Amino acid sequence: MSTETVESPPSSERLLEAYRKMRTIREFEERLHVEIQTGEIPGFTHLYSGQEAIAVGVCEHLGLNDYIVSTHRGHGHCIAKGCDVAGMMHEIYGRATGLCKGKGGSMHIADFSKGMLGANAIVGGGPPIAVGAAIACRNRGDGTVSVAFAGDGSCNQGTVFEAMNLAVVLKVPTIFIYENNGYSEHTGVDYAVGSKDIAGRAAAFGMPVEKVDGTDFHAVYAAMGRALAHARGGHGPFAIEAIATRFYGHFEGDPQLYRAKDEVKRQRESMDCLSIFRRTATQRGLSEHDLDAIDADVLALIDRSVAEARQAPPPAESELTTDVYVAY
Amino acid sequence: MSTETVESPPSSERLLEAYRKMRTIREFEERLHVEIQTGEIPGFTHLYSGQEAIAVGVCEHLGLNDYIVSTHRGHGHCIAKGCDVAGMMHEIYGRATGLCKGKGGSMHIADFSKGMLGANAIVGGGPPIAVGAAIACRNRGDGTVSVAFAGDGSCNQGTVFEAMNLAVVLKVPTIFIYENNGYSEHTGVDYAVGSKDIAGRAAAFGMPVEKVDGTDFHAVYAAMGRALAHARGGHGPFAIEAIATRFYGHFEGDPQLYRAKDEVKRQRESMDCLSIFRRTATQRGLSEHDLDAIDADVLALIDRSVAEARQAPPPAESELTTDVYVAY
Amino acid sequence: MSQKSMRDAINDALHLEMARNPNIIVLGEDVSGGAGGTSGQREASGGIFGITKGLLPKFGDHRVIDTPISESAIIGAAAGAALAGLRPVAELMFADFVGVSLDQIFNQMAKFRYMFGGRTTCPAVVRLAMGAGMNMGAQHSQTIYPLLTSVPGLKVVVPSNAYDAKGLMLTALRGDDPVMFFEHKALYPRKGEVPDGDYTIPFGEAALVREGEHVTVVAIARMVVFAEKAIDAVEKDGITCDLIDPRTTSPLDLDTILESVENTGRLVIVDESPPRCSVAADIAAQVASQGFRFLKAPIGIVTAPHSPVPFARELERAYVPSPQRIEAAIRKVMQE
Amino acid sequence: MSQKSMRDAINDALHLEMARNPNIIVLGEDVSGGAGGTSGQREASGGIFGITKGLLPKFGDHRVIDTPISESAIIGAAAGAALAGLRPVAELMFADFVGVSLDQIFNQMAKFRYMFGGRTTCPAVVRLAMGAGMNMGAQHSQTIYPLLTSVPGLKVVVPSNAYDAKGLMLTALRGDDPVMFFEHKALYPRKGEVPDGDYTIPFGEAALVREGEHVTVVAIARMVVFAEKAIDAVEKDGITCDLIDPRTTSPLDLDTILESVENTGRLVIVDESPPRCSVAADIAAQVASQGFRFLKAPIGIVTAPHSPVPFARELERAYVPSPQRIEAAIRKVMQE
Numbered sequence A, B: 001m002s003t004e005t006v007e008s009p010p011s012s013e014r015l016l017e018a019y020r021k022m023r024t025i026r027e028f029e030e031r032l033h034v035e036i037q038t039g040e041i042p043g044f045t046h047l048y049s050g051q052e053a054i055a056v057g058v059c060e061h062l063g064l065n066d067y068i069v070s071t072h073r074g075h076g077h078c079i080a081k082g083c084d085v086a087g088m089m090h091e092i093y094g095r096a097t098g099l100c101k102g103k104g105g106s107m108h109i110a111d112f113s114k115g116m117l118g119a120n121a122i123v124g125g126g127p128p129i130a131v132g133a134a135i136a137c138r139n140r141g142d143g144t145v146s147v148a149f150a151g152d153g154s155c156n157q158g159t160v161f162e163a164m165n166l167a168v169v170l171k172v173p174t175i176f177i178y179e180n181n182g183y184s185e186h187t188g189v190d191y192a193v194g195s196k197d198i199a200g201r202a203a204a205f206g207m208p209v210e211k212v213d214g215t216d217f218h219a220v221y222a223a224m225g226r227a228l229a230h231a232r233g234g235h236g237p238f239a240i241e242a243i244a245t246r247f248y249g250h251f252e253g254d255p256q257l258y259r260a261k262d263e264v265k266r267q268r269e270s271m272d273c274l275s276i277f278r279r280t281a282t283q284r285g286l287s288e289h290d291l292d293a294i295d296a297d298v299l300a301l302i303d304r305s306v307a308e309a310r311q312a313p314p315p316a317e318s319e320l321t322t323d324v325y326v327a328y
Numbered sequence C, D: 001m002s003q004k005s006m007r008d009a010i011n012d013a014l015h016l017e018m019a020r021n022p023n024i025i026v027l028g029e030d031v032s033g034g035a036g037g038t039s040g041q042r043e044a045s046g047g048i049f050g051i052t053k054g055l056l057p058k059f060g061d062h063r064v065i066d067t068p069i070s071e072s073a074i075i076g077a078a079a080g081a082a083l084a085g086l087r088p089v090a091e092l093m094f095a096d097f098v099g100v101s102l103d104q105i106f107n108q109m110a111k112f113r114y115m116f117g118g119r120t121t122c123p124a125v126v127r128l129a130m131g132a133g134m135n136m137g138a139q140h141s142q143t144i145y146p147l148l149t150s151v152p153g154l155k156v157v158v159p160s161n162a163y164d165a166k167g168l169m170l171t172a173l174r175g176d177d178p179v180m181f182f183e184h185k186a187l188y189p190r191k192g193e194v195p196d197g198d199y200t201i202p203f204g205e206a207a208l209v210r211e212g213e214h215v216t217v218v219a220i221a222r223m224v225v226f227a228e229k230a231i232d233a234v235e236k237d238g239i240t241c242d243l244i245d246p247r248t249t250s251p252l253d254l255d256t257i258l259e260s261v262e263n264t265g266r267l268v269i270v271d272e273s274p275p276r277c278s279v280a281a282d283i284a285a286q287v288a289s290q291g292f293r294f295l296k297a298p299i300g301i302v303t304a305p306h307s308p309v310p311f312a313r314e315l316e317r318a319y320v321p322s323p324q325r326i327e328a329a330i331r332k333v334m335q336e
């Protein structure tokens, strides 16, 4: 956990760490985008590229005993919360050496030692779970919190509304992070979310809300600081709507016919949280050199992870019926 | 359907009709309260006494081709929408002569010839159904609408939120009537609804809302007129939060330990929609004498309904497997 | 040892284990009741069926949690609390409400341990009141347990009496897997001998309620009571039966059933559910596959009809398998 | 007559019937796609699996309705629209999403006609893509149909090929009961001869896919394809099989199965679902009860294991019943 108070600006160590995490997520996803084309990666995969500042801006505040609950687009949340990057890559390749022994896959990565309670392939599945974890936080009385990541599309799922109301009623420390990347699958948020925005809904459920630029790490980090102060202070839940975009399709293979032709290109130029971060990095006392070194580190880590994952053994067939109560 | 425009004040014929409906609901429920104690009525029953002005204020605007969808506390909605009172009583007694042949019971009364699409024993079950019926209204393009009745407690059920958003997105003529009677079962609305009120939530979903005194027929009627003009005008859904109280327990047999000792007594004095209606009736051109005559009529109707229902035959055993696709 | 209703027996188990284990929480609609009411009285309810009575005053509102009507959030919160180290007991009230909460039961709770490679458990108990017999209509009278028995990862408990209910609940509260604990509404008031102290009944161990020679009768929950009546009736004609109460349908104690069928050669299964993909069908299939050589006669299956539960008294009575229908099924397998 | 994939065959049925019957509407997430997008292009999707392609341009957005991610509202709206005179086809996308919409399926749609004393019907079709085989993990790979087969009031369709899929869909669209139409994802691209015009296949009529003497094999959806391979393999040793594809699990054509078992005396049932309360169990139970005297050997039941669907390729392959496992089951019943 940070030694700074939740509301103070991040130290340069933390900023470097945040940059490393964002860069790791980016390279992880960019690499997956390439590797998926080899056909070696099973299933379907949703990439987080473009939204890195949200996961990292939120999770940089959290300790190992704080919880997060994630979505189908969960790689970024996992990395931000500290999950082992190689273990994730192995999992996505479906290897015995994966974080979940290859039994979960891209949409079901969890790491309980890191307070990462699981990605979730059911849209809207996570927020109620986060409220439950927040009950545990409250009952322990140790100031820990529970964070629910949810997409703009998931904000139309009844479970998400129920979770917000329940958190307000029980006044438990749940922080709802609504990542508005403009789309749910092939449908735009302006169509699917009937109201003006998502933030207004959360407010109507009775909790404080902030709406932030999700491509600006500093903005997310600052808002999360205030959210955390609120939740840790025993004042109940808090919501953040963070606006960003995804640089790839809904899943790998999506032809994105719903997007204007040059949209992604323009967004990569103007909404890239990594470029944006770098733009003010020196002002904040970080050196270009340090950042470059991180970039190199990260690339090496991803290379290693992929190389190892490709060689790693699949789960033994006996795994088919372990880790589940079975008897017939 | 009314010959008045939806926004004009009701004619005295309509006012008398409204009074008759409210009185019918009241006497129906008061009588059930007594008859249930004989043990002749199967199952469990939720009485609508105290909320009559809401059902009637809403339904007096509706024609046979408009739809309503109701709740577990549905007798009032049925009567207001024109269901046959004797047929309802028979249904509640579980008779072959009931509106649903005795197979539905108190919580499952429907009458499709009256546009009454069914009571519903699943809290929050109705609103999505009402949105579906509203799609049919929109597609027919005949200016009909669909009304969802829902309690304050049901306003915490995810399905209700989903229904509101879907109605806004599709811009279909659904009118959501939130009957806030202060309680869901044995829990107060101030506890269970985490936000300030229900109206604010509906507004946050992107539709116009009015909050009205649900014990005042005229207030409900006027608000419903505006709702209807909006919905019929093709502007999409509308919500009304109507505040009232229930004069009995959640279901018959509820000791109501959660209510202050004299609460119901006080409410019967100050929040009785029938007394309130009568108070200004003469000013509105209605005669005491006409109202008294209606009272007498209604009592006779209820007497007859009960007497007949007690004598009516139960469904034949063959009914067990009819009206359902069955094959064995 | 004292005479207790099944209602009190389950309540007893909750009291005992909550005192023993501070990680147990109870949540659901009106599990205490009275929150936000005008009388100021909490514990206005103690659960619609009174199963959670007395818990709030003893354990406080951090452990006995009244919720809004939001079943997905209730079950989801139980799932999340379980991942985070608590042992939640969620009351779903009527079993029929799995309709509004199934995802959190079958895609979440049930699958966590497996999907996450065994790195977690999900020790949550969901309590569900089930069954017909009180004219509550089609949406408040279903048995539901077949549906959840079909789901890998869930344990499914279906007690038929007060003694078993207490012992099985204590087992549920100490296990590491999600447990669906079905309580038949018509059994709540039925009394039996129940020890005051602590005892557990293992899952997957059937009770041999009666011993006999000619027919094996397997019956679930309330149907055990009805089967006993049927067995009494046929005994007058010298037909004696093994009566097996599986107590849990998942895990299912197939061995006890197979052993009995090996002796009797005849099997009748009684399940209050509609027939298709029922637990009755499930047991019949397993015996037809693994105990075929023991069978001297077609398997007798007694279930509700394939229709929703009707409201009217006469119809509902005809819906629920009766002692008479069970008796007829026993006599029929004896004739073949 | 032309070669068509099952995907195109279902799409074809929707096109045909929507043109014929103006009351049919289609609704679901991205059934058209592109609404609110920046390209301005509608029909950006045509359904995640492409089954509803081309409908929006032809029938407009009052009949082809893109929805938010709100499955309860989608299915509920279908239920309500059906009560109000339309014939909705709701796409649930993955069958696994019954978790978030079960109430509207099993407490509402399924029960309306009965609860309301036969005063209404509910002619809604719910389309569900099911099955393992594409490494989509535990929450996107289930078969689910046993769960819905257990529900009185629902019809359940499980086509194994393009021809049947089109004919069964046309029947579904003209019936008066709610239909759960299961489409196996792995079958979507499989081609077969499909007439261009109108034809229907009645529900409750099984197809006799192969005729033989020694063993009756009943297989569902994709398992029909695998069973054919297994039957080819055993034929080399002179073992011939009836292969029965029930096509609908509710209603189930038990007669055809019983007739076949009367001839062969041996039964193997193949179901991609986990074993407990499966359709395999259901059929086995009915045969053990009504066709017991025909049976010469224990019933062979081939299902997935009682575990969630695993992600890794090797594990998922081991999860799904293989032609080899089916073959072994056929050989085993022949040895008894």
Ligand SMILES: Cc1ncc(C[n+]2csc(CCOP(=O)(O)OP(=O)(O)O)c2C)c(N)n1
Pocket: A046, A072, A073, A121, A122, A123, A124, A150, A151, A152, A153, A154, A155, A181, A183, A184, A185, A250, D029, D069, D071, D093, D097, D100
């Ligand atoms: C209950 C459920 N419904 C539908 C889906 C299919 N689906 C997966 S992701 C997705 C879109 C989610 O949109 P959003 O919440 O905005 O997240 P994003 O993909 O943009 O990260 C949909 C519809 C699902 N997985 N679960």
Ligand SMILES: Cc1ncc(C[n+]2csc(CCOP(=O)(O)OP(=O)(O)O)c2C)c(N)n1
Pocket: B046, B072, B073, B121, B122, B123, B124, B150, B151, B152, B153, B154, B155, B181, B183, B184, B185, B250, C029, C069, C071, C093, C097, C100
């Ligand atoms: C899904 C579901 N959850 C819980 C219940 C049990 N239940 C029946 S009525 C009720 C309270 C409903 O409160 P409200 O919506 O305010 O309606 P009111 O009873 O006040 O008319 C509850 C919890 C139910 N029938 N369905």
Ligand SMILES: [Mg+2]
Pocket: A151, A152, A153, A179, A180, A181, A182, A183, A184, A185
């Ligand atoms: Mg999105």
Ligand SMILES: [Mg+2]
Pocket: B151, B152, B153, B179, B180, B181, B182, B183, B184, B185
């Ligand atoms: Mg209420």
